[in-house]
Amino acid sequence: EVQLVESGGGLIQPGGSLRLSCAASGFTFSTYNMNWVRQAPGKGLEWVSYITSSSGTIYYADSVKGRFTISRDNAKNSLSLQMNSLRAEDTAVYYCARDHMYSSGAGFDYWGQGTLVTVSS
Amino acid sequence: QSVLTQPPSASGTPGQRVTISCSGSSSNIASNTVNWYQHLPGTAPKLLIYSNDQRPSGVPDRFSGSKSGTSASLAIRGLQSEDEADYYCATWDDSLNGVIFGGGTKLTVL
Numbered sequence: 067e068v069q070l071v072e073s074g075g076g077l078i079q080p081g082g083s084l085r086l087s088c089a090a091s092g093f094t095f096s097t098y099n100m101n102w103v104r105q106a107p108g109k110g111l112e113w114v115s116y117i118t119s120s121s122g123t124i125y126y127a128d129s130v131k132g133r134f135t136i137s138r139d140n141a142k143n144s145l146s147l148q149m150n151s152l153r154a155e156d157t158a159v160y161y162c163a164r165d166h167m168y169s170s171g172a173g174f175d176y177w178g179q180g181t182l183v184t185v186s187s
Numbered sequence: 188q189s190v191l192t193q194p195p196s197a198s199g200t201p202g203q204r205v206t207i208s209c210s211g212s213s214s215n216i217a218s219n220t221v222n223w224y225q226h227l228p229g230t231a232p233k234l235l236i237y238s239n240d241q242r243p244s245g246v247p248d249r250f251s252g253s254k255s256g257t258s259a260s261l262a263i264r265g266l267q268s269e270d271e272a273d274y275y276c277a278t279w280d281d282s283l284n285g286v287i288f289g290g291g292t293k294l295t296v297l
Contacts, residue, residue, distance in 0.1 A: 101286070103232075103251035110189070111224070111275050113286035114280040125285050153283065173237035175221040177222050180231065 068092040068176045070162050075181030082152050082185070088145040088162030088178055096140035099165040101174060102147050103181075104158035113172075114160070115147065130156075152185045159183075190215060191276055193288035204264040207292045209276030211257050211293040215287060219279040221259040223252055226273045226291075234260060235274075264293075271296045 075085040086102070102114040115136040116125045124136055135148040145162050159182050163174035188233045192210040199205040223236040233272050236252035239259065250280065259278075263270055276289040 070197050105195045109272075110291040111226070111277075113277070113288060116286065127285050128283070144211070161231065163232075166234065166243070168238040168241075169222065172277040173220070174224075174232075174233060175234045175243055177231035177233075 068164070070164065070176055070178035072160060072162075072178040073090040075160065075183045076184065077184045078152055079187050080112040080153060080185055083148070083150045084134070084152060084183060085151065086147040086160055086183070088147075088163075088180060090143045090145065090162075092165070092173055093164075095138075098167070100138060100145045102136060102145075102146045103161045103163050103177075104156075105161075105180075109158075111174065116165075149183070152183075154180040154185050156163075157183060157185045182185070189290040190203075190252060190280060190283070190287045191278070193274075193276060193289035193292045195290065196293045196295065198297055199263075199266045200297045201266055202266060203266045205217055205266055205294065205295075206263075207261045207274050207276075207294070209259045209261070209289050211259075211278065211287075213257060214282040215278050215280040216254065216259055217257045218281055221252065221254050223250075223259075223261045224275045224277065224279045225270075226275060232275070268296050270294060 069091045071089045133151045159180040161180045164176040166173035168176040220238045224232040226232040232261045239254040
């Protein structure tokens with residue numbers, strides 16, 4: 067069974083840093099592209115970042131570019147999101163999501179349950 | 188304000204057919220495939236349609252997707268009470284070099 071389990075969320079002050087992790091199991095993690103997607107309270111879904119299976123290609127949403135860094139460790143079946151210079155508008159539930167093997171982009175077939183990040187003083 | 192435009196709400200009665208539209212532009216829908224998600228509060232979003240009109244295994248054939256030019260649609264026939272949820276379209280945008288979601292449509296089953 068495919069499982070994605072996020073961790074690392076919490077309450078952080080503006081300007082602070084946080085590192086999210088996503089533990090993957092039930093599939094060959096090293097062969098799938100992965101993403102982070104977030105949902106702010108009362109808002110819609112917002113894509114955050116994408117990384118290919120080999121980490122060779124990485125993309126970020128403009129809203130987080132220069133502040134967030136996505137990475138993965140295929141040996142540990144783990145995806146990470148390093149978030150620096152956090153702002154109130156980064157407050158959201160953060161999901162890790164797997165690319166569908168036969169989707170040519172934006173098709174995420176498995177999602178974690180999400181981890182809440184709250185940026186507030 | 189989302190690059191992809193969806194109606195904020197839609198509704199129907201049990202058994203009815205409902206469609207949700209998603210309007211984009213030449214840099215996104217026209218040149219890339221569209222995906223649709225169902226999202227219930229407090230749960231993980233669920234992929235309903237990928238590559239414009241393909242259903243992942245386990246998704247009922249009551250759900251169907253289509254795309255024409257810069258627009259896409261999700262149709263739900265035989266509406267059921269458990270279909271009450273938020274629905275999002277998503278695609279790649281060549282200008283933004285990233286994934287974009289529609290603003291979401293809240294579907295109410297009356």
